[in-house]
Amino acid sequence: AQTVTQSQPEMSVQEAETVTLSCTYDTSENNYYLFWYKQPPSRQMILVIRQEAYKQQNATENRFSVNFQKAAKSFSLKISDSQLGDTAMYFCAFTPIEKLTFGTGTRLTIIP
Amino acid sequence: DTEVTQTPKHLVMGMTNKKSLKCEQHMGHRAMYWYKQKAKKPPELMFVYSYEKLSINESVPSRFSPECPNSSLLNLHLHALQPEDSALYLCASRLRQAAGNTIYFGEGSWLTVV
Numbered sequence: 001a002q003t004v005t006q007s008q009p010e011m012s013v014q015e016a017e018t019v020t021l022s023c024t025y026d027t028s029e030n031n032y033y034l035f036w037y038k039q040p041p042s043r044q045m046i047l048v049i050r051q052e053a054y055k056q057q058n059a060t061e062n063r064f065s066v067n068f069q070k071a072a073k074s075f076s077l078k079i080s081d082s083q084l085g086d087t088a089m090y091f092c093a094f095t096p097i098e099k100l101t102f103g104t105g106t107r108l109t110i111i112p
Numbered sequence: 113d114t115e116v117t118q119t120p121k122h123l124v125m126g127m128t129n130k131k132s133l134k135c136e137q138h139m140g141h142r143a144m145y146w147y148k149q150k151a152k153k154p155p156e157l158m159f160v161y162s163y164e165k166l167s168i169n170e171s172v173p174s175r176f177s178p179e180c181p182n183s184s185l186l187n188l189h190l191h192a193l194q195p196e197d198s199a200l201y202l203c204a205s206r207l208r209q210a211a212g213n214t215i216y217f218g219e220g221s222w223l224t225v226v
Contacts (some may be wrong), residue, residue, distance in 0.1 A: 033213045043200055045217035052213075062145070091154055098143065099168060100204075100215050102154035 002027045004094050005023045006103035014111050019107045020067075021077045023092030027047040029053075034068065039105075040088040050088070051075065059070055082110050115139070116218035118203050124224045127193060133221045135186040136205030143167075144186040145204040145215065146178060161186060177181055193225045 003026045013019040025034070028061040051059045051068050059066050063083075067076045079086055087110045090102040116137045125131045135144065143162045147155035160168035161180040175197075177189040186203055203218045 033216070039216075042219070044202075044219045045202060047214060047216065050214055089216075095213060097213070097214070098160055098162065098206075100145070100159060101157075105154055 002029070002094055002096070002099075002101050004091075004092055004101050004103035006106050009104070010107045010108040010109070012111055015082060015084060018078065018080045019082055019091075019108065021090055023075045023077070023078075023103055023110065025073050025075065025092070025094045025103075027073070027094065027096065029096040032094060034066075034067070034075045035092055035093045035095075035100075036064070036067075037091045037102075038088045039091065040085075044104055049077065050090045071103055079108075084110050084112060086110050116203055116216055117216035118201075119219050119226045120221060121219065123189065125225060126195065126226055127195075129193075130189070130191045133188040133201055133203075133223070135188075135218060136184055137205040137216075138184055139205065139207065139216070140183075141205035141207045141216075142183060143206040144180065145202075145206070146159055146188050147202040147204065147217075149200040149220070150162075151204055160187075160211065177190070190223070192225075194223050197226045 005024045032053045033052045038046045038048050049061045049064050063080045065078045089105045091105045094101050119134045131187045132212045137193040149155040158172045159178045164180045179187040200220045204215045206215045
């Protein structure tokens with residue numbers, strides 16, 4: 001069975017600073033995909049960034065980037081120049097093919 | 113366009129009622145999902161349809177009955193629910209073979225069982 005662990009239930013950071021959210025996972029699969037989703041108070045689940053396991057290059061999307069360490073089964077999210085709109089619950093998620101498994105989430109608060 | 117549309121956005125139903133949640137996508141995605149999310153918890157997978165056939169049922173009680181009438185529509189029929197079934201129900205879809213295997217979510221339907 002696949003598991004996803006987010007060890008930081010809550011984090012807060014000053015606006016414009018950089019913050020890193022941690023995620024580890026466990027799987028016996030070799031090919032899979034990893035995602036970070038953001039869920040603001042509106043509860044819409046929004047895709048932030050994705051990473052294919054077969055790609056060694058870390059994914060980046062504007063202010064968001066990941067540090068993907070396949071051997072360590074680690075997938076952290078770095079948010080640069082944080083903005084008030086980044087305040088949300090962030091979920092790390094894993095899928096080999098069909099089933100998307102979520103971590104428990106990290107509640108991130110950006111402080112003005 | 114990555115839109116998944118869910119209706120209704122809010123639903124209040126009694127324990128003896130029969131109601132349905134609806135989900136629609138026009139992205140050509142061939143896999144569709146129902147997730148249940150309780151407050152302060154991650155979404156939990158309920159059902160997966162792949163090419164309009166039920167491929168995963170995560171041991172969901174029979175009072176929840178999914179239906180996939182065509183490749184664009186997914187329904188969740190609700191009957192004899194319990195108050196503990198009150199939650200946010202998220203629909204999602206995924207295009208097989210697409211780059212990144214990404215799953216896209218709708219805004220959810222808030223269900224309250226009284």
